[in-house]
Amino acid sequence: MVSLKAVSNSTPLIYLAKVSKLNLLKKLFNEIIVSEEVYEEVVLKGKERGxxxxxxxxxxxxxxxxxxxETRRPKRKSRGLHEAELKAIGxxxxxxxxxxxxxxxEAFELAKLLGLEPWRTSSIILKFFELGEIDYHELRKTLQDLSxxxxxxxxxxxxxxxxxxRS
Structure with missing residues (x-):
């Protein structure tokens, strides 16, 4: 499965890093792409906040x-979605x-409507379990740590x- 690329919004990167599982993304993808806005939010503003x-x-x-x-202006507008989410989809x-x-x-649903395969942080953690990268105990602990x-x-x-x- 490691031949895939993915685009990421801020939240999955932040929370996977918080629970020390960001490195496991390399088991799912060979490259993660982010917009400039996501980079600014995650790295630059994250450093400012310590x-x-x-x-x-x-x-x-x-x-x-x-x-x-670098991304162009989002092709579409959507109430309820931030520009960074629209740019990630774009x-x-x-x-x-x-x-x-x-x-x-809303971004998850729009991505599905556009034929993309959206993954939430929680489903990424489940995928790590399904691939044998973490066991059931670590799955439970990671979900609790996320919360x-x-x-x-x-x-x-x-x-x-x-x-x-369990199934």
């Missing part, structure tokens, strides 16, 4: 696994990349993920 995960994420930019791409379309890492509900770090996940989603892992 966020510890920014240094882990910065290392991935330095090694070239995560790359920043980057998928421009670069003909089918996978997008995004947690925002403790501020990632919003309903109890229903938490149980759904654990149920899929």
């Amino acid at each position: 966020e510890p995960e920014v240094y882990v994420i910065s290392d991935f930019f330095e090694e070239g696994f995560i790359q920043k791409e 980057l998928c379309e421009e670069e003909k990349i089918g996978h997008i890492l995004v947690d925002d509900k 403790s770090a501020g990632y919003f996940m309903t109890a229903e989603v938490y149980e759904l993920i654990l149920g899929r892992a």
